Amino acid sequence: MVLLRHFSILSLVCVALLAKIYTYEELKNEPKSLAKDYYINRLINEGSYTKEQIADLSRDVFRKAGLVQKSIDKILPPKAAPSKCPGVNAKNITQANLTCQNLLTSISFSLKLDNHTREILAANLAKTNPEKSKILLVLNEANPAKAFANLNDTKSFLELFNASSPQNKSILFSESFDANFMTKLYSQKGFTNLLNDIVFNKKYEGFRRNLLSIDPAVTEKSDAFTLGLNAILLGQDDIAFSLFARAKSTFERAWQRDNATFWQYQISKNESFLKELSASKDANIYSLYARDLIGGKPLEVIVPRPNKQNIENFDVSDPFLWNKTTSLAKDMNATQASEFAKKFYTNESIGAYAYFMQKAHGWEKQYFLMPSSPELEGISNERKSMIYALARQESLFIPSVVSTSYALGMMQFMPFLANAIGKKELKIPNFDQDDLFKTDIAFKFANHHLNYLDKFLYHPLFTAYAYNGGIGFTKNLITRDDMFKEGKFEPFLSIELVSVAETRNYGKKVLANYVIYMALTGSNIKISQLFENLTKPALTDKFRN
Numbered sequence: 001m002v003l004l005r006h007f008s009i010l011s012l013v014c015v016a017l018l019a020k021i022y023t024y025e026e027l028k029n030e031p032k033s034l035a036k037d038y039y040i041n042r043l044i045n046e047g048s049y050t051k052e053q054i055a056d057l058s059r060d061v062f063r064k065a066g067l068v069q070k071s072i073d074k075i076l077p078p079k080a081a082p083s084k085c086p087g088v089n090a091k092n093i094t095q096a097n098l099t100c101q102n103l104l105t106s107i108s109f110s111l112k113l114d115n116h117t118r119e120i121l122a123a124n125l126a127k128t129n130p131e132k133s134k135i136l137l138v139l140n141e142a143n144p145a146k147a148f149a150n151l152n153d154t155k156s157f158l159e160l161f162n163a164s165s166p167q168n169k170s171i172l173f174s175e176s177f178d179a180n181f182m183t184k185l186y187s188q189k190g191f192t193n194l195l196n197d198i199v200f201n202k203k204y205e206g207f208r209r210n211l212l213s214i215d216p217a218v219t220e221k222s223d224a225f226t227l228g229l230n231a232i233l234l235g236q237d238d239i240a241f242s243l244f245a246r247a248k249s250t251f252e253r254a255w256q257r258d259n260a261t262f263w264q265y266q267i268s269k270n271e272s273f274l275k276e277l278s279a280s281k282d283a284n285i286y287s288l289y290a291r292d293l294i295g296g297k298p299l300e301v302i303v304p305r306p307n308k309q310n311i312e313n314f315d316v317s318d319p320f321l322w323n324k325t326t327s328l329a330k331d332m333n334a335t336q337a338s339e340f341a342k343k344f345y346t347n348e349s350i351g352a353y354a355y356f357m358q359k360a361h362g363w364e365k366q367y368f369l370m371p372s373s374p375e376l377e378g379i380s381n382e383r384k385s386m387i388y389a390l391a392r393q394e395s396l397f398i399p400s401v402v403s404t405s406y407a408l409g410m411m412q413f414m415p416f417l418a419n420a421i422g423k424k425e426l427k428i429p430n431f432d433q434d435d436l437f438k439t440d441i442a443f444k445f446a447n448h449h450l451n452y453l454d455k456f457l458y459h460p461l462f463t464a465y466a467y468n469g470g471i472g473f474t475k476n477l478i479t480r481d482d483m484f485k486e487g488k489f490e491p492f493l494s495i496e497l498v499s500v501a502e503t504r505n506y507g508k509k510v511l512a513n514y515v516i517y518m519a520l521t522g523s524n525i526k527i528s529q530l531f532e533n534l535t536k537p538a539l540t541d542k543f544r545n
Contacts, residue, residue: 020432021046024053031327032062034402035319041406044071051075063404094120102129105136107156108163115140145172149181154188161194166203174206179213186214192223199230200499202482209234216242220250225260229496232263232489241267254282255509262286266489283366285512285527292528301368301516302357304350311349317437319400325352334360347371348439351397351410368516369397375443381521386460387411387446389513390467393506400437409436411446421445459533459540461495464510469503475543484534491534 022030022039030036040057043049054075061068085100090112093101101121110118122136135156141147148157161173185191195211198204211230216239219227228243241264248260258280265273271294278296280287287299315321329337341356354367369392376384394412395401407414413421415433422431426448428441435441450463456471457463466474478484483494498504511530518525537544 020434023047024049024057027057028053028060030060030320031324032060033320033323034062034404034406035323035400036060037062037068038319038402038406038408041068041071044068044075066404067406090117093117094124098124098128101125102132105132106163107135107139107159110136110139111163143172143175146175146177149175149177152181152184154181154185157185158188158190158194162190169204170206173204177210177213179215182210182213183215183218186218186223195223195226195230196501199226199233200497202233202497205234212236212239216246219243219246221247221252221256224250225256228260228263229493232267232493237267254280255284255286258282258284258286262289262492265290266492281364281366283368283512283516285508285515288512288515288527289531292526299366299516301366301520303368303370303520304345304353305370306345306347306350306353308346309348311344311346314343314349316349316352316399316439317434319402319437322352322398322400326355329356329359332356332359334362348399351395351399355396355398367396368392368513368520370517370520371397371439373440373443375440375447379447381518381523383447383450385514385517385521385523386450386463387443388517389460389510390446390464391442392513393510399439399442408433410439410442411436413442413445413449417449418445421448456542457540458542460514460530461507461511461534462541464507464514465498465503467510468506469500473500473503478541479543484540486535491531494534 021042024043027036027039027043040054040061043057044054054072058072058076061072085096085104088096088100088104090109093104093113094117096104101124105121105125110121113121118136118140122133125133125136134151135153138144138147138151138153138156139160145157145160148154148160161169164172198208199211208230211227212234214227216224216227224243224247228240228247231237231240231243244260244263244267248257248264251257251260258277261273261277264270265277274290274294275296277287277290278294280290281300283299283301290296291299328340332340337356338360341353341360344350344353344356346353348371350369350371354369358365358367368388370388376387391397391410394407395410397410399410401410401412402408403412405414408418413436418433418436419431422428422433422435422445426444428435436445449467453463453466453471457466457474462474462478465477469477477498483497484491485494487493495508496504498507511527515525515527515530533539
């Protein structure tokens with residue numbers, strides 16, 4: 001098979017190149033990837049190079065942001081774009097030429113001006129930019145937000161919202177705005193960011209009441225779902241139900257549809273929604289919860305158990321090799337992917353096997369891998385299930401993954417934390433952060449880090465939050481007066497309102513993984529009981545006791 005022959009050549013080349021810190025010569029011919037970005041960053045901070053070499057490598061950066069770009073900027077400081085209006089500010093804007101007056105008078109800038117200055121600028125710009133002139137005069141109104149709404153100017157309305165201070169937002173935007181205007185505002189670019197900020201942080205209730213008038217028929221996906229949460233927060237369950245129904249009809253992923261179905265059940269208590277969830281083939285907290293409540297067929301999960309330990313002619317710890325291997329998958333059909341997966345059917349490469357098998361089945365099959373490791377022997381089923389649950393979400397058990405923030409390996413440790421644990425806490429001789437690409441080391445670090453988290457957190461959901469967002473974030477989250485307390489729709493509403501989307505969804509998925517792995521290790525636990533425990537601090541964490 002051509003793909004397999006190509007694969008064999010790749011493996012031999014990359015095994016020969018593997019090194020802790022790559023030189024310029026070794027890096028320059030590698031294709032763009034997060035792995036290359038990571039090693040460029042290591043070269044700049046730990047290796048030897050010339051400015052010309054970094055300039056050359058900078059042209060191959062895969063993600064021109066984050067740590068690698070900061071490192072490059074230190075070596076090759078970017079040239080600041082020359083100001084088109086040097087020296088012009090809020091104090092002397094009226095003395096500037098018309099081009100600068102027009103260029104600088106954004107709403108954010110114009111809010112720094114007094115009414116008289118805005119009147120002068122509006123008069124100056126009346127002929128060359130009548131729209132800008134009108135906006136400047138609107139800002140002189142007693143309530144410019146209301147004035148922009150009356151003009152049906154959603155762009156300026158949103159810009160004013162973003163530019164206003166929290167105090168002015170509470171004053172200017174607590175008015176009642178026309179339903180047609182609010183529906184039009186929904187389609188304005190930037191609305192989703194506003195929506196997520198004010199709903200998940202429960203800010204500006206007066207303005208959020210206006211969101212109730214948005215026509216559900218124009219909403220879709222996550223926006224519709226978030227608007228539904230807002231309606232729940234404001235006690236408008238009927239409106240919420242319609243929005244969750246809309247979200248469900250537009251969501252593309254099964255777990256998202258199940259999420260919306262779950263909230264339809266929560267509002268209506270109609271058991272037909274539970275039956276629908278209990279029949280779901282997707283392994284998520286909602287389908288598991290429904291099975292707890294009313295039963296149903298067990299979820300179908302695949303647990304590969306290869307007899308062979310190691311894969312031949314393939315270094316699973318090489319991130320460059322994994323990147324090149326996944327690039328082959330782009331051109332594979334289902335039959336090719338399934339055939340290709342067979343080469344990886346070993347304990348150390350089982351993640352790659354699952355990756356290609358999922359591609360072969362359109363990502364609908366659910367693989368729950370349980371690779372063996374000396375680091376997992378002799379630990380409790382609870383701990384083993386947690387490590388597996390985290391690894392499945394972090395990397396699908398692929399040892400050489402590099403994230404956009406350079407989290408490393410199967411368990412995705414950040415380099416600074418990896419070095420602190422490896423060198424100072426575990427005192428591993430000759431430790432290098434790239435050792436996290438080795439499965440046993442990754443499991444060892446996860447077990448060690450969970451020992452630390454377990455001192456403060458006793459619930460798998462909170463542990464997942466801390467693993468992803470940090471212990472400080474989790475402490476602040478669960479000790480808030482309005483989160484994970486007894487109340488209507490709790491703890492489910494708190495689960496939905498975790499302010500960071502990545503951590504919110506990560507927690508849900510890890511919790512589902514944990515429940516399934518507990519069952520697979522012979523220690524069944526009901527997710528319904530885990531939900532009940534979330535509002536009982538003595539059972540969940542040290543911070544609230």
